Amino acid sequence: MDKASLLLLVFYKILFILPVYCAPNDSITPSQPLKVGQTLISTGQIFELGFFSPGNASELYIGIWYKIDPDCRIVWVANRGNALLADDLASRLIISSDGNLKLMDGKQDIVWSTNASVQSNTTIAVLTDDGDFILKDKISGATLWESFYYPSDTILATMQLGLNGRSGQKSFLTSWENDNDPAPGKFVVGLSDEKPPQAFTWNGTKPYWRGGPWDGWKFIGIEDEDKGYANGISLTTNNQIGASCMTFNNFNKSYISIMVILPTGMLEILHWEGQQNQWNVSWAAPQHPCDVYGTCGPFSSCSKSRSQPCECLKGFFPLSNEEWSKGNWTSGCVRGTQLMCDGNSSNLISKASKPDGFWKLSQMKLPDHYLYLYDETDQGGCSQWCLRNCSCLAYACPDGIGCMVWVTDLVDIQQFSNDGEDLYLRLAKTELGVKKRYTATIISVLSISVGSLLGLLICCVKRWKANRRATALRHSDTHIHEQKSETSKWCVMKGFRIKCIVKGLFVSERKGTVRDISQEDVQEGPASAKWSSELPIIDFNRVKRATNNFSEADKLGEGGFGAVYKGNLEDGQLIAVKRLSSHSGQGMEEFKNEVMLISKLQHRNLVRLLGCCIQGEEKIVILEYMKNKSLDKFLFDRTKRLELDWAKRFSIIQGIARGLLYLHRDSCLRIIHRDLKASNILLDDDMNPKISDFGLARTFRVTQELANTLRVVGTLGYMSPEYAMGGLFSEKSDVYSFGVLLLEIVSSKKNTGLGYHEKYLNLLGYAWQLWNECKAPELLDPSLADSCTPSEVMRCIQIGLLCVQDHAADRPTMSNVVLMLSSSESEMELPQPRQPTFTFQSFLESEHFQSGLCTFNVSINEVSISMVEGR
Template identity: 60%
Template sequence: MGIHYRSTGAFLSFMSLLFVSTIPSQYCCATDTLTQAQQIFVGQTLISFRQIFELGFFSPRNSGKLYVGMWYKNISVHRVVWVANRENPLKAVDSASSLTIGKDGNLNLLDGTRHTVWSTNVSFQSNSSFAVLSDNGDFILKDNVSGVIMWESFNYPCDTFLPGMMIGTNTKTGEKRYLSSWKTEEDPSPGKFVGALTTDTPPQAFIWNGSNSHWRGGPWDGWKFIGIPDTKQGYANGFNLLPDNQKGSAYLTFNTYNISYVTFVVLTPLGSLKIMNWDEEIKNWYVKWVAPENPCDFYGVCGPFGVCNKKKAPICDCLKGFVPKSTEDWSKGNWTGGCVRRTELLCQKNITSLALGKAKNDGFWKLNAMKLPDHFEYLYNEDSSSCQKWCLRNCSCVAYAHVAGIGCMVWAGGLMDVQQFSFAGDDLFVRLAHSELGKDTKKAKLIVSFTTISAVFVLATFVCGLYWRRANKRGKRPNRLRDFVLGDIMDNSRDTLQETASRDQVIHGESSELPTFCFNKIVVATDNFSITNKLGEGGFGPVYKGKLEDGTEVAVKRLSSHSGQGSEEFRNEVILISKLQHRNLVRLLGCCIEGEEMLLIYEYMTNRSLDTFLFDAKKRVQLDWAKRFHIILGIARGLLYLHRDSCLRVIHRDLKASNILLDDHMNPKISDFGLARTFRLTQELAKTHRVVGTFGYMSPEYAMGGLFSEKSDVFSFGVLLLEIVSGMRNTILHYHEKYANLLGYAWQLWNEKKALDLMDEALAESPSQSDVMRCIHIGLLCIQDHVVDRPTMSAVVVMLSSGADLPLPKQPTSTMQTVLDSDLRSQHNDVYSVNEASVSVIVGR
C-alpha cells in the first residue's frame, strides 16, 4: 500500500470530535482496571498502563447523545477508535450514567435510572471478573480466578482497525469480525459501508455498500492483496493474513513494530478505507493510503468483460475479442452494462463443424499488469501448464491466471472488476476464438518471436544431445529427470510406508515439468565453478553463485560425489519444492542431471543466509528489531504454509539459521528441503530409523526416539526464535559455561524474571521491551519437552500477530540435548561442527 499524501481541512473535521467537557485530572480513574467494586461515571476514565489509550464517556459535536468509547490519550486531535453502545446511545444530559461489572461478571452500561442499555452478554458466569484497558487499545474482560478472557473489544471492532486486531471469518463457527463505518462524521451508529474478508480461498479484501460491492482489494498472495498495487514488499506494510484451512478460518492482522508509531486503518462514512498516521511535528493526522482512490477503483465500473484504465479517456474499454453490449450506453459514459463476446468460441459451436475440421482451436490472449477479476475458482493443486489445460478442457472457463503465492485461478461467466495497472498486477489469460487471436499485429510479432525462440531451443537441444551422446560413449548414463526421480525411490526406504506413498503421489504428478538446464550453461554461468563464486557448502555439497545468459543471478547446488546422503537429498528436494509456492520459501528454478552431475538451480538471495548476519559481531547491528521480527514472522508463515496450507503436508526437519535465506529486502525464505518429509492430511506422527537433522535444533522425541511431526519443526522454530532475539547460537557453552545451552540459559533468565537480559546488546535502545518479552515467551512455549505442550504453527502466528494472553511455559529439560550432543559428537567427529552439520544417526530401539 504505497500511496502517500497529507490531508487536512475536511478530513480533520472528521477526526476532531468534541467531548462533553474537558476531563479534569482529579476526576480520572488513575488506573487501567475496572473491578466489580468500582463504577465509571461521566467525567471519569480508565487509562492504559503506559497512558496510550483512554476509555470513558464522550458526546460527538451537536449530537445530544452520549457514548462509551476509547481514544488516544496524549494526541491533541482526538480520534475515537471504538464505541461500546453505538446502536444504543444515552442522552447527553444523563450525567448519572455509569459503566459497571454486574454480579454475573458482565460489563454493563447503565443509564441514570439504572436500566441496562448495553452489555457484553457473555454466557461465562463469574463473580470475580475485572476489565482492563491494554496499551494496544484492547478492552478485556477476564475471570480473576481462572484468567480466562471472557470478552474483548478487539473481537467487536467498529470503524477502526488497530494494530493487533484481527479481522476475518471462521466458516465453521460462524464468527465474523469486520469494520462498519460510522453513519456520519458525528454519528457513531453503523453506517452503510462494511469492510471485511470474503470467504473465498484465498480470501479477498472487500468493502460493501449495503448489499452492493463497493471496492475490492483482490485475493491474498502470501504478502499482499494482489488487487492493490504496492511498491512495498514482504511485511513492510504491516498487514498479514493468518489462514487455517483445516479450521475454516482466515484473519487479517495489522501490526507496527515500533510502539511510538501511531497508525490505524479507518472505514469512513463515505466508504473510503484509509491508513492514518500521526505526525508529531505538525501535530496532526495525515492519510498514508486510501482506497478507492480513482474512478477505476470502484467495483465493476466497466461491467462484465470491461477493463478500466485510469490513464485513458474514456477510462473504460472492452477486453480484446469483446464489444460493448450497448453502444448507445457506452457513448453516454454508462459502462456498467459491460461487453459481450464478438466471436463464438469453438466449443460453443455445433459438432458438425468440429467433425469437418473447419474450425480451429480456441486460444488464450495474455494481458499484463492486470487487477484480476472477481468470482474466481481456485484450483488447489494445478501448476501453470495444467492450469491452462484445465481451462481449455472446460468450455465454461473464460480465463485463467497462475499467480505466485496463490496458484491456479480460473473464471466462468462475466469477468468483473478488471483493471489495467501501470505497474504491479498479474498476467490474465483470456479465452478467445482462434480468429480473434490473429486480429492484432502484436500477436503476429509474438508468433515470430516465439518461432525464433523455438528455433534457438531446438538448436540448444541438439547441442545438449550431442554432449549426452558423447557422455554415453565415455560410459556415463545421461539420466532424464523423470527417470531419476522414478528410479531408485526405494533406496533407504526403511522409513514409514506413508512417507514413501506420499512421495509417490508427488512423483507421478508434475515434478517432471521442472525446467532442466544444460550442464555446459551452468559451467559458463558459474565460471567453471570458480572458488570465487562459491557461496558455501552443506551436507548436500557446495553452492555457487552464477549468472545465466539472460542476466538472472542464481545459486547452484552441486551434488558432492562423496556425500553419503546427497543423492537422496537431491531427489527429495526436486520432488517437494517443485510443488511448493510461497513467499517465504526459496524458489527452485530448475535442475540439471547429466552423467554423474546433479545440480539444483535456485533464485539467488542477495543477503545470503540469516546466520551470516545473526552470529557476526559487525553485521548483527544491521538487524534492528523491526527486521528481526519481520524475519521471525516470515519464517513462521512459511512453516504454517508447509504444515497446513500447501498442497502437501510437509515436515522440514532441518530448520536452522543457515537454512533461512534473505533477499535484498531482508525477507526470509526457508530453504534446503533435502531432509523434508510429507504427511497425509490425517497423519499426525511418524517414526523413522534414520534420524537426520542438526544438533541443537532437534526436538527431544525425534533425537532420542526417531518420532517426528509438525511439533518437531515447532521446536526448531523455538530454538531459532531465541537465537534471533539473543544473537547467540543454541550451543552457547563457549559463552556461558554455567548453562547447558541457550535454551537452559533462556529458561533460567525467565524463571528469575530477567528474561530481557537475553536480548542482543545490539538491540538495547531500539525495540519495545514488551515485544521482545513476548517473543522470548513464545520461544519457550515452542521448546517445551512434551509434544502436546507445544503450540501449532497456526497458533504461533496468531501469538506473534496479536496481543492475546499467552500460557505459561513449562521448564524444558535443557541438559538432554547436551548429553545427546556429547554422545553423538564422539561418534561423528568427522562431520560435526557446532549447530551447522546436518547428520544422519541410526537410533537403536
C-alpha cells in the same frame, strides 16, 4: 457568605465533585465504576477510554482514542447503536453482579452489555496498551471478552479482521453513519470466504471495492508500487473451516498506523505524524472510478489512463451502444464470435469452426468470482484444463497462488500501468488474428531468412577475428591472465571462474589458457536453475588467503554439509566461509538453492549473504561473520550458557519467531526451512539471532499447504512426525522444529541428549510430563531462576508444547506464535497442548524397525540426517 460556610462549600466540592473528574487508572472493578467525566488510561499512557460526544452531536457514547491525539479520533465505540443523552451525567460503566460490563443510564436501564459467559463475579475490565478493552477473571486471569473481537470502523495493530480464532465468529469493520453519528453505517470491510481470500468493501450487501486475492504478502488487485497498504499486513487461514483472518501489525511500535473505513466508503491507512501532531493518509481506496467495483460491467476493462475509462475486451463489443455513449458502462460487453464450445448458442454474430485459443492480457487486475484449482500446479496444466472445459472463459496463474479459472462473467477488471497479472482470455480462433494474407506471409519469411543470413555472416567474421587474436596471444611471452583491462569483468563458466578480457574472448583463472566461446557456454539466470553473472562471486584464491588456506585454527565449526571458517578480507572485513565438502550430501542443486534463496531474503533475523565461489568441485558460500557463532555454543555449554540470562533468551526466541514468520508469510517467496536447530541460529555482537543454512529450504506457493518428498533430510530430534515418517512437509514442519528449539532454549538441554530419567526418551517427553504434573517451572535452566519472569517462562513452555503436537493441524502458525509471544496472559489465553506421543528416536529404536518389519505405512526412499554439532 461567612468563612465557615465557604469552607463547607469547598469541602463539599472536594468530596463530591472532584472525584467525578479523577480517573480510576486503567481498570474498572465491581467497586470502582467509570463515571461521566472520568477516563481510563492504559499503563503506558497510550490509549484512553471514556465518555464522549462526537462533533455536534447531543448524544453520549463510550469510546477509545489515542491519548496523544489532541483531536481524540475515536478508534472504538461500545454503544454504537444505542446512545445516551449528553445531559445524563448519572450514567455509569460498571461491572454488574453477574460479572459482565454494563453501561447504565441515569434511570438504571441497561444501554449496552458485554453479554459474556461468566462463571463467577470476580471480574475486572482493563484497557491495555494495544488499545484492547478486556474483561477478565481476576483470579484465573482468563480473558472472557475483549473489544478487539468487536471492532468499530478502525483496525489497530494486532487486531484481527475476519475469523475470530476463539469464538469462531467473523469480524468486520463497519463505517459510522456520518461524522457525528457512530451508529453502524452502510459500508463494511472484511475478507471473502474464497481461497485465497479477497479484501472487500461492501455497500450494504453489494461489493463497492475489491482488493483482489491474497498471494502471500499482498492483495494482487491493488495497484500500489510501494505496497504501502501491505506493510505489516499478514493473513492466516483456519484450514478446518476454510476461513481466514487478517492481522494489521506495527512491527516498529514507535510508528503508529491504523486502518479506517469512512462513512463515504473510503478505506484509508493513516499514520501518526508526531511533529505535525496529526494523522496523515498513507494509502486510500477507492480513489478513481476504476477502483469502484464493476464500473465497466462484464467483459470490459477499466483504465485510469484513458479519457474514456471503459473498453471492451478483445473479441467483445458493447451490449448497449446507447448507454455507453451516455457514459454508463455498467451493462458491459458481449462476445462477438461464438466459441467452438458454444455450438448451441444463437445470439452471437458468427459461429466458430476451429478450436478456441487464448489471448494474453498483461498487467491486469484479475476478475472476481474465480475458482482455484488445487491440482493444477503450472500454467500449462491450467491452460489445458481450461481448454477441456467449455464453461471455462479465462485463466491465470499468479505467482504465489497458482491456477485460477473463471466460468462466469468476467467482472471488475482493471488495466494497470504498474503491477498486475497476466490474464488469458478464451476466444474463437478467428478473433486471435491467426489468418494472414499470403503476401504478408511471404514478406515475413523473406525478412526472417535475410536477417538470419546476415546474422550468420557477422558471426563467422567475428569468430575468424577472434581466432586470429587467440593465435597471436598464444605466441606472446606475456601471461595473458595477468593483463588488466578497464572493460574486463568476472563471469562464471561451466564450473570455474573466468575473466572476460574482450567480447568473445575469455581467460581461464585455472590454467591461463585462452579460448573463444559461444554465448551458450556462459550460464544464465537463476530462473532456469543456472548461475547469473550478477550474483556476488568471490575469487577462490581470495577466499583461500582470507582463511589462511582453510586453516584449522580458523575453523568455526562443522555441519553435515561441510566446515565453516572465519575469514578476513584484504579490506579488513570479517566473513564466515561455508565450504561444502566434496563428499557431502549437499550437491550443486542444494548449493544453488541456498545462494539464490539467501540473496533474495532481507530480514534482521536472517543471515546476510556476501558472496559465493565455485571452482571445480569447490562450492563456497560467503556470509556475514557472527562474532558469537551459533546458539548451541552457548546453550549447551555449562559455562557459556550463564551468559544467556532470561531477557536474552526471550529476545532470541522472539527473533527466531519473527524470522520464521518472514520466511513463511512476509517475504517475496514462501519458504520452508526444513532444518531449524540451535546450530543454525547465529548470534551477532548484540546476541540478536539470525537464521542460517538454507541448503534444504524449499519454496511454496501461498495456496500450497503441503508437499511430499522421497528424500527426507534434516536433523535428528527436530523433524516433525509427518516429515520424518512420511516425507510430508509444510510450514507446520518448521513450527515443530521451532517448538523443540524453544524448549531447548528454556531448559539448556538438547532434545536428543537422552540424559533424562529412563522413562523419558527425549526433552519433549520430559517437558510434557512436567507440564502434566503442574511442575513446568522445573524445566527451566536453574541458572535463570533469578533473572526470569515466571509468567513468560510458563508461556514459552506452553507455546513450545503447542508447537510440537503430533498433528500438524493442531500446531499454531508462526503468525500466531509471534502474537502469543508478544501478548501477556491477560491479553491472550492460550489453548491447552496435547501430549506429544511421537519421538523419532522411538521410531528408530523400535523392534520392528531394527528387524526390518516396520509396520508404518510409509515409503522413505532416502533418509539423510545432518550432524547435530554446530558451526
